Amino acid sequence: MKRRVGLICILLTVMLGLDTGAISWIQDIAEIIHLMDDEDTKENLRSQNVSQEQYEAFCEYEKDGNYSRYEYLCGYLFTGEESQKSLEQYLKQVKRYEKENFSCMVAYEKAIWSDLKYFPVPASRGDERTVSFENSWMSERTFGGKRGHEGTDLMASLNQRGHYPVISISDGVVEKIGWLSQGGYRIGVRAPNGAYFYYAHLYDYADGMEEGVEVKAGELLGFMGDSGYGEEGTVGKFDVHLHVGIYLNDENGEEFSINPYWIMKYLEDKRLTSQYE
Numbered sequence: 001m002k003r004r005v006g007l008i009c010i011l012l013t014v015m016l017g018l019d020t021g022a023i024s025w026i027q028d029i030a031e032i033i034h035l036m037d038d039e040d041t042k043e044n045l046r047s048q049n050v051s052q053e054q055y056e057a058f059c060e061y062e063k064d065g066n067y068s069r070y071e072y073l074c075g076y077l078f079t080g081e082e083s084q085k086s087l088e089q090y091l092k093q094v095k096r097y098e099k100e101n102f103s104c105m106v107a108y109e110k111a112i113w114s115d116l117k118y119f120p121v122p123a124s125r126g127d128e129r130t131v132s133f134e135n136s137w138m139s140e141r142t143f144g145g146k147r148g149h150e151g152t153d154l155m156a157s158l159n160q161r162g163h164y165p166v167i168s169i170s171d172g173v174v175e176k177i178g179w180l181s182q183g184g185y186r187i188g189v190r191a192p193n194g195a196y197f198y199y200a201h202l203y204d205y206a207d208g209m210e211e212g213v214e215v216k217a218g219e220l221l222g223f224m225g226d227s228g229y230g231e232e233g234t235v236g237k238f239d240v241h242l243h244v245g246i247y248l249n250d251e252n253g254e255e256f257s258i259n260p261y262w263i264m265k266y267l268e269d270k271r272l273t274s275q276y277e
């Protein structure tokens with residue numbers, strides 16, 4: 001009798017163990033599906049809050065791991081986990097239960113990160129002209145109606161239009177060029193993996209820039225200025241700076257913006273040097 005009770009106890013323990021295991025497994029799946037459904041997912045994608053060190057860690061994970069750097073990066077943005085092991089646990093599940101949704105997110109990450117080569121403003125050879133920037137993602141702007149700031153402003157230490165060269169962050173094709181009432185003289189370059197890099201408030205353009213022209217990363221696009229906030233030719237409504245925007249198209253072809261701040265931080269030490277005028 002004693003032995004039977006013992007056996008039943010063991011059996012019950014095993015079953016309970018299995019049950020709690022199964023429950024937490026179901027919870028994990030539900031959490032993964034919920035994560036991919038959530039509005040926060042898109043916000044996490046758009047704010048792209050990842051430090052250079054963290055991004056470089058994902059490049060390392062990729063070398064001996066089963067996943068690409070962009071998959072690790074997505075995993076990090078959606079779960080906040082940093083270690084390779086926890087990320088791989090998540091990735092294994094998400095790729096099993098939310099395959100399509102997840103691969104779409106990974107494609108966005110690849111579009112954002114894989115074509116980045118240079119910081120858009122080269123360092124000045126022989127003098128102290130610099131740029132500074134902060135994370136002003138979605139901070140309030142009022143020209144053209146109340147709206148959130150969808151870019152990063154690289155502010156010139158010397159407030160004079162036409163001095164700082166602006167170069168292309170990536171290879172690509174000039175998709176748009178010309179005046180916009182908000183952006184002033186702007187140029188937009190479509191990179192090979194699909195991201196659209198938008199450079200606004202220019203003073204003027206480099207020779208030969210027009211729609212359809214192919215550019216190489218590091219190629220001169222124009223010069224930094226303070227154009228915009230009015231009819232064509234308006235200048236001086238704000239200090240000289242380069243507004244950088246990054247846009248992607250979703251699966252329905254709708255454009256949405258990404259916060260360029262962390263990408264600019266990542267590119268900060270990938271700066272060319274140039275002889276300024």
Ligand SMILES: [Zn+2]
Pocket residue numbers: 149151152153243244
């Ligand atoms: Zn701006």
